[in-house]
Amino acid sequence: xxxxxxxxxxxxxxxxxxxxxxxxxxxxxxxxxxxxxxxxxxxxxxxxxxxxxxxxxxxxxxxxxxxxxxxxxxxxxxxxxxxxxxxxxxxxxxxxxxxxxxxxxxxxxxxxxxxxxxxxxxxxxxxxxxxxxxxxxxxxxxxxxxxxxxxxxxxxxxxxxxxxxxxxxxxxxxxxxxxxxxxxxxxxxxxxxxxxxxxxxxxxxxxxxxxxxxxxxxxxxxxxxxxxxxxxxxxxxxxxxxxxxxxxxxxxxxxxxxxxxxxxxxxxxxxxxxxxxxxxxxxxxxxxxxxxxxxxxxxxxxxxxxxxxxxxxxxxxxxxxxxxxxxxxx
Amino acid sequence: xxxxxxxxxxxxxxxxxxxxxxxxxxxxxxxxxxxxxxxxxxxxxxxxxxxxxxxxxxxxxxxxxxxxxxxxxxxxxxxxxxxxxxxxxxxxxxxxxxxxxxxxxxxxxxxxxxxxxxxxxxxxxxxxxxxxxxxxxxxxxxxxxxxxxxxxxxxxxxxxxxxxxxxxxxxxxxxxxxxxxxxxxxxxxxxxxxxxxxxxxxxxxxxxxxxxxxxxxxxxxxxxxxxxxxxxxxxxxxxxxxxxxxxxxxxxxxxxxxxxxxxxxxxxxxxxxxxxxxxxxxx
Numbered sequence: 202x203x204x205x206x207x208x209x210x211x212x213x214x215x216x217x218x219x220x221x222x223x224x225x226x227x228x229x230x231x232x233x234x235x236x237x238x239x240x241x242x243x244x245x246x247x248x249x250x251x252x253x254x255x256x257x258x259x260x261x262x263x264x265x266x267x268x269x270x271x272x273x274x275x276x277x278x279x280x281x282x283x284x285x286x287x288x289x290x291x292x293x294x295x296x297x298x299x300x301x302x303x304x305x306x307x308x309x310x311x312x313x314x315x316x317x318x319x320x321x322x323x324x325x326x327x328x329x330x331x332x333x334x335x336x337x338x339x340x341x342x343x344x345x346x347x348x349x350x351x352x353x354x355x356x357x358x359x360x361x362x363x364x365x366x367x368x369x370x371x372x373x374x375x376x377x378x379x380x381x382x383x384x385x386x387x388x389x390x391x392x393x394x395x396x397x398x399x400x401x402x403x404x405x406x407x408x409x410x411x412x413x414x415x416x417x418x419x420x421x422x423x424x425x426x427x428x429x430x431x432x433x434x435x436x437x438x439x440x441x442x443x444x445x446x447x448x449x450x451x452x453x454x455x456x457x458x459x460x461x462x463x464x465x466x467x468x469x470x471x472x473x474x475x476x477x478x479x480x481x482x483x484x485x486x487x488x489x490x491x492x493x494x495x496x497x498x499x500x501x502x503x504x505x506x507x508x509x510x511x512x513x514x515x516x517x518x519x520x521x522x523x524x525x526x527x528x529x530x531x
Numbered sequence: 532x533x534x535x536x537x538x539x540x541x542x543x544x545x546x547x548x549x550x551x552x553x554x555x556x557x558x559x560x561x562x563x564x565x566x567x568x569x570x571x572x573x574x575x576x577x578x579x580x581x582x583x584x585x586x587x588x589x590x591x592x593x594x595x596x597x598x599x600x601x602x603x604x605x606x607x608x609x610x611x612x613x614x615x616x617x618x619x620x621x622x623x624x625x626x627x628x629x630x631x632x633x634x635x636x637x638x639x640x641x642x643x644x645x646x647x648x649x650x651x652x653x654x655x656x657x658x659x660x661x662x663x664x665x666x667x668x669x670x671x672x673x674x675x676x677x678x679x680x681x682x683x684x685x686x687x688x689x690x691x692x693x694x695x696x697x698x699x700x701x702x703x704x705x706x707x708x709x710x711x712x713x714x715x716x717x718x719x720x721x722x723x724x725x726x727x728x729x730x731x732x733x734x735x736x737x738x739x740x741x742x743x744x745x746x747x748x749x750x751x752x753x754x755x756x757x758x759x760x761x762x763x764x765x766x767x768x769x770x771x772x773x774x775x776x777x778x779x780x781x782x783x784x785x786x787x788x789x790x791x792x793x794x795x796x797x798x799x800x801x802x803x804x805x806x807x808x809x810x811x812x813x814x
Contacts, residue, residue, distance in 0.1 A: 204648055205632065229654050231633055231643070239643055246689035248743065249736055253648035402814030437809040479769075483743060489776035490809050 205255040207233045207306075212260045217311040217350075221258060224348055228256075235259075240287070240304045248481050250305035251292060261285075261310035265319035269335055272530035275389070275428065275462040277331040277366060281323055284339035285310050285351045291341060291372060292405035294487050295433050298339065300474035307345070313354050320358060324365055337370035344373040353378040356385060363387050368428060372407045374416045384424035389461045391428030392417055394451065396443035399435045403487060410447070414454050421459035429455075432466030432529050434509045436490050436501055444513055452520040463521055465513050466529035467506045468492075475499040541737035542610040543730065545583035546597050546680050551715040552616045553585055555723055571596045573603065580734075582606075586676065590636075590659060593676035597683040609740035611692040611733035612684035615726065617700035617710070617718055618674040621667035623653060625705045628722040629672060630729070631657040631695035636678040644681060645691045647732045652725060657695060665707055672697050692740070694733055698722055747771035749780055757793040767793075770800040777807040 206228045212218050213232060222230065233239060236259035269280035287308040288298055299305075310316075320334065336342040336355070346352050352369060356378060359367045368389040379390065395403070397410045408416075417427050429451060437443075468487075470478065472494055479488050491502050500506060510528060517526055547553040550572070556562070560581045562574035572585040582604040586596030593614075600606070623629060633656040634642040646654055655671040658664075659678035667673065677695050684693045698718045701707040719726070749771055759767055774783055786803060790796045 205646070205654075207643070229632065231656075233641070233643070238641070242643075242690065244685050244689045246691040246740065249689065249691040249740070250645070255645075396811070398811040398814065402811050435811070437811045439812075440808075443811070481743075483772050484775065486776045486809055486811075486814065489773040489804065489807075491805055 202253075203228050203256045204253060205229050205231060207231050207236070207239050207255065207257045209233055209236055209257075209259045212258060212311050215260075215311050217313065218258050220350075221309065221311070221348055225256070233257075236308050240302070240306060240308055242304075245303045247299060247303060247305045251299075254288070254290075255306045257306055257308045259308055259310055260312050261315065265316050266323050266334070269338070273335070275333060275366075275368065275464060275527050276524075277333040279327055279330045279332045280335065281332065282335040282338040283316055283320065285313065285316060285336070285349065286340035286342075286345065288339075289341045290344045291407045293372075293407065294403045294405070294482060294485055295435070295468060297470065297474055297478075299481060300470065300477040307340075309345070309349055313351060316355070317358050320355075324362055331364070331366075333366040333368060335368050335370065337368075341371050341373060342369040343371040343375040343378075346373070346375045346378060350378075356382070356388065359387060360385055370428075370430065372404065372413060374408050374412055376416060376420060379420055379425055380423055384426075386426070389426050389428045390417070390420055391430050391462075393430045393432060394447065395431065395433075395435055396440075396447045398443060399437065403435065414451055417451075417455050421456050425459070426461035427455055427459050428461050429463040430466070430529075431513060432464060433468035434465060434506075434513065435468060435487070436505055436509065440509070441512060444509075445516060448513070448516045448520075452517075457520055460521055460525065462525045462527060463517050464527040464529045465510050467500055467510065469498055469500040472497045472499055540578070540580055541734040541741060542579075542606060543581045543613060543733060543737065544600055544604060544606050544610055544684075545581065545613045545615065546586055546593060546600065546676075546684070547583060547614070548586050548588050548593065548616050548676050549715065550585055551712045552719055553583055554716050555719040556583060556615065556726070559723055559727070569603075570599050573600065575604070579604075586680075589675050590661065590679035594679040594683045597680050601683075601687050606687060607741075607744075608688055609692070609737050609744055610688055611694065611737040612680075612688055613694050613696070613730065613733065614677060614680040614684075615696045615719070616674060616676065616698070617715055618657065618672040618697035619664060619667055619670075619701045619707065620655070620672050620697075620699040621670055621702060623655065623671070623699045623702070625699055625702065626718055626721060627653060627699050628725045629653045629655045629697050629699065631655060631672065631677065631697060633657070634659060634678045634681055634695070636660070639678075642678065642681050642685075643690075644693050644695060647694070647729055650729070650732075652729070655697075657697065663707060665701075667702050672699070689740075692733065692736060694729065696726065696729060747775065749783060752784075753787070753796065757790065757796055759793040759796075763793055763797060766797055767800075770797060770804065773804050774800055774807075776809060777804065 266283045274280040575582040584600040586592045630646040632654045636659040657672040658670040
């Protein structure tokens, strides 16, 4: 439950602000000048904030659409990302957001129309390239859809550009924006997955893997394209058996013709981010694993990483064409 | 002071302007004045978990007292800091206890303390003034210390561990001049049940943060037996946290018992971790 909502003065009368506030009748509203006053203040305790995060409604001034980092892509030549929100309602222990932001509060940028303009500008500037946009880099792109309505809004834009791909990356079961209309060929609904035992230890507050598989199956039946994101791959006792069972379950549930792409990513943190996260969760089992620092990146030892990716790719190629399988290497 | 006791527990530091505002707190938490000459009157309980300082009125006093209490009470980053007192108010009810979620004064930017979650208490903005104000129309709560207390306390701990509570003592229908010592004592006393609930919340947060920052159980035992450099101590702490997922503490002592040097202890722990696999099935 959101108890306090901070609102930038600039957007206090924005229709979307009013619409969002109407959904939180019991919350206390506090006007602020800029979201950074709350979100970026010094001496915040992320872990305590995570018990009861507040909401900040803001106006995104710049950097609305950004080039995706190298190694982040699913086949197209150019990749961009955008975030209408910072932070996530879930609490996944491997998530880089907990090491990146000092605040656990949620920021929602309400100026969606500026995102539209920025996206169209990038599309215009890259007419000759095949582009994919990613939503859900700094948040889960659908988890707060019932509050923001962002996916519903942005689908309208991408309907106009059938050659431009948009990926929503999520763990949520949100389906409203997708079942209420006809499927759109260039939209990819991508779900993060890992074996249930690991997920129940690490994916706090998220829907179970079984439920995620159910929702993928439902949406695939409606014609939507599905992305499978095994990212990060988690090491542990019997990991081969666990991943083998997961693949079997996924590939026997989701119609193979609906699978747009499958990607694998190793567990990796920039050194400073890892330091921040382990300070927050010093006793976390995840960080007991065979991790080491290689050139400023903390990851599983190289051999383990390669073995895991190669094992997963080998099984996947039994079900999905190689051209649809990608390694995420950021 | 029993330092180990503090390390294993919560800690609360109170900054209160007047002794009348502090009386109920001192009585309830069984605080006694500390011996020796002190710049400000300071009280604490026998467990050393609660310390209270009487700052006197005004921003400068509040800032100085908060710093002083920090320096003498061995407060840590996990200590929760509390400011309680009476306040004028333009819109609340006389005698109500309020939590402060925004602080302003005439000098700088606004501050936004986090407030206790799931509390039924009113949340209000606080304006800290340098002079008594009896024009209540433009502000919610008015005091003379809050912003300075917050500015200094936020240098010692995280914003989530700072709490300002105010009891409405005067307003458009309750003249400031009618306030006297007994009234002030009674205003705080009549709210003690809610004050206790708030403090209990901060005791829990403080305790939670203590546990997060606490050194692993075997750490002290091991560094007392082998020599470690500063970097090695950091590595040891990290390895002990990691090995906890694989080995009970007794087994850890068993595998390192024959080590001759601190470096060998680190090597053995590191080797053992690399040989182990996390078992996710028993999470």
